Structures are given as structure tokens and as C-alpha cells.
Amino acid sequence: MEAHHIYKSPKTLLNKGTGFLSGYTHSLNPYTGCTFGCSYCYVRQMPVSTFRGEEWGTWVDIKKQAADLLRKELRRAKSRGKVTIFMSSSTDPYQPAEYKEEVTRSLLEVMVEDAPDFLFLQTRSPLVRRDIDLLLRLEDRVRVSMTVETDREDIRKHFTPDAPPIQARFKTLQLLKEAGVPTQATIAPMLPSSEQFADKLLPLVNRVCIDDYFMGDGSGGRRTRSLNIGALYEPLGLEDWYHPAAYKAVYEQFRNIFPEEQLYVSREGFEP
Template identity: 45%
Template sequence: MGIEIKEILAKKILTEAKGYLDVGFTHSLNPYSGCAFSCMYCYVREMPIQRFKEIPWGEWVDIKTNAAENYQKEMIKLRKKKNPINIFMSSATDPYQPIERKANITRGILEEMIETPPDFLQIQTRGPLITRDIDLLVKLKETCDVLVSITVETDREDIKRIFAPYAPGIKLRTKALKEVHDAGIPTQASISPVLPFTPDFPKILDGIVDHIWIDTLNIGDGLMGKRSERLGMPQLFQEHGLSRWYQKEIHVKVENYFNKYFPREMIRVSKNEAFPG
């Protein structure tokens, strides 16, 4: 799959938190526009940033070359208000998609954060490349609360290939979770969205995460499942004989199952609270 890469100058890098991020976060931060992981279920496919784009989702990425510079300037202004600054990175892209290996935009932002830290930073990714920046995360943790949340929507590679064929493998992600956790940085496994998994899924996460986040296609797409329906998710589940996993209350069953293996305070469910902070 060819990807059109562009370098752009962003007007701003911090966006006021809205919707599901409104409780717990003050701002979102997206180092890129577009995402090469191109997950089939990604709700951003149904947002204006993609709907008015001629190039299909997953086939374009804009690099915000001035992201770190913007971050510093915007933080200086925000700090004058003396309000807490809680950042979610990222809400509409992946900060550790493949281009980051060369572009280093996310790493540059983290370097600026060490100098001008927020009060809380959650990094949301499915990219094992995050382990490259453990050195910076350890430093940042000295002045800022940090949570690294890695998406692990299933423990089955065959299921991952159906719904997210261009995303990193599950074993690579769990390995990354372990490395980050072993470095003393709080970690979270984001089962988002819930996809079919084996009975051993909890065992794979045991000892490498501090929290587990459960989200589904019906409660996590921002429109109570309507975006997921427009993306053809019910048909895709049916096509592969997985319809029993596409239920409005699947999060309840998954929560109950994981509660057998983990303390209740470790489990967070999208419908019951804001995005974790």
C-alpha cells in the first residue's frame, strides 16, 4: 500500500479536549494527521478530516514538522492561566506509526515536555516503537504523571489481520507493554475495540499492566455505534462468523470475564467513565 507523505506547518498542536476526552483531559495532541496503520474500524474514517479527503484513510500522512516548537509556545501561554494541563496523545492518529521512526516528531515533543511538562500525559498507541523513547518517558515521569496505553484489541493474530492488517502484531505490542512497565512507567492495555479473543487473554496481560481499558465499537466510536455501522463493521463480523461478538452489551461480558483475573480497580470501562486519566 503506497502512502502519500507530506510535511506541513500546523497552526496549533494542542486542541481543547471535547467529547469523550472532555472529562479527565484538557487537551489532545496529534503529532500527525492521517495514520498508516489504517485499521478497518477506526472512527476517524468517518470524521471530517477524512470524509473531505480524496485519498483513502491509511494512504496519507501529514507530518507536523513544527509540532515541538508549537507545543513549547502554546504551553507557555497555557501555564499563565495556572490551570492543570492534562494531555491525551493521540486522539486522531498514532504517535508511533512507522513514519515516526524517521520523522521523530513525537520524540521531539517529548523532549520539549521534559523542559515544559504538562500535569498529566497519556500516550495512546499501538506502535511498539514507543520503547525507543523509554529514556525520555523515565525523565518526564519525574515531573509529570505519565500513562502509556497500548492498544491490544485481541490476543489473536488471525483476528488482528482481518480488522487491522497493517497494524503491528499483537506479540510485539505486549512485548512493548512489558518493556515500558519494567522501566517503571505506568501502563495500560487498551482493549479497544473489543475483538474476539481466547480464554487466555487475561493471562497474557498479567504482570505487565497497571490498568485495563475496555471499549467497544458500539460505545467508543463517538456516535454510539453509528460510525461503526457506516464503516460496515456488523457485516464484517458476520462475514467471518463473529456476529456473537458484535453485541451492544459485549463490554459487560468482557468486564465480568477480566474481573475474574484482576482486581476491579484495575478495570476501566468506556461506558462507565471518561477516557482514563
């Protein structure tokens, strides 16, 4: 399904970090909307989506002249104190539009010239590998958080048919690690996975964050419940996985493989 793109000229790019992201001074979204259109995405329930009158996943707004705007705003923000940025809170900075538009890359170029104290880059897209050259120039001021909700491609296809394949994400984690970019695997929201999940991630990252709907959607699972996500588990006979206690079993599996100081749960894994 071809999404439609609209070019917008925003008045502002850096938003104040609030709620789940209150550990950050700012959040930064290169796009509005996201064509990965994940079934459980909590943004579906937010005003940006509900007032749109179009289905989430079918549209994306591309922010024009974003780099010039960021250059000004970043300079101003840095003159006031420490600047820590979460990119992105309500879109994927490396969704398909980014191949051609390169808004995210242009923003990284600005941040390489005038670095924030810290940049947390959240994505589920292998396209992030294209920007390794810029990420390396940010050194330890950046962390790439690659979403890998499961190691099972059949589960990925069931819940997020338009998102990138799991194997491509594993490969990207490997490339980031080999290049020396600080990285973590983020199992969020945690989906049904195999017993080998932790073993597969061990050679790829030294930091894992596990999150689920109940901790991570900013409303104790309420936003996700209203999407009726439970119904996606039933045909698979996997309802047990849709439960606030399910993450504990996965956490235990990972604790047998990873040292405890490399494991984070929910919000702490996203902190600067």
C-alpha cells in the same frame, strides 16, 4: 502499500479537549492521518478524512517545526492553569512515519523540559519503547495506553492488516513495565479474543480498560455502523461479538483475574 507523506506547517498544535476527551484540557496530534488504516477507525468518518478525497490509511501529513510550536503553546496554556494532554485522538503518534520523522519524540522532549500536569499517550505501536528514556523523566505525569484489541493474531490480521502484531505489543508492555513507565492495556475496540486473554495481560499491566464501538466511537456506535463493520464478523461466524452486550463477557473474564479497581470501562479508563 507506500503511503504518501506531505509536510505541513500547522498554525496550532494543542486543541481543546472536547466530547469523549472533555476530561482533558487539550488533545495533541503529531500527525494528521494514520497509515495503520484500521478498518473500524472512527476517524474515517470525520471531516479530516471525508474531505480528503483519498482513502484513509494511504496518506499522512507530517507537522513541521512541531516542537517549537508546542513549546510556545504549552507555556501559554500552563500560564492559564492546569494542563492535561491526550496524545493522540485521531492519529497514532507512533505510526511508521515516526521512525524517520521523530515528531512525537520531539514533542516529548519539550514536555520533559516543561511538563504538563498529565500526559495520556495512546498508541498501538511497539515503537513507543524507543522513548522510554523520556517517558521515565515524566514520572507519574504520564500514562502509556497500549491498544491490544485481542490476543489473537489471526483476528488482528483480519481486522487491521497494517497494524503491528499483537505479540510485539505484549513485549512492549513488558518492557514498559520493567522500566517502570505507568502503563495500561486498552482493549479498544474489543475484538474476538481467547479465554486466556486476561491471563496473558496479568503479568504485563496492573490497569486495563475495555471499550467497544458502541461506547467508544463518540456516537453510540453510529459512526462505526456506517462503516459496515458487522460485515467483517460474518465470514468468521463471529457476529455475536458485534453486539453492545459482548463486552460484558470479556469484562467478567477479566474480573476473575484482575482486581476490580484495576478494571475500567470505556471513558473512565481514558480519564487523567
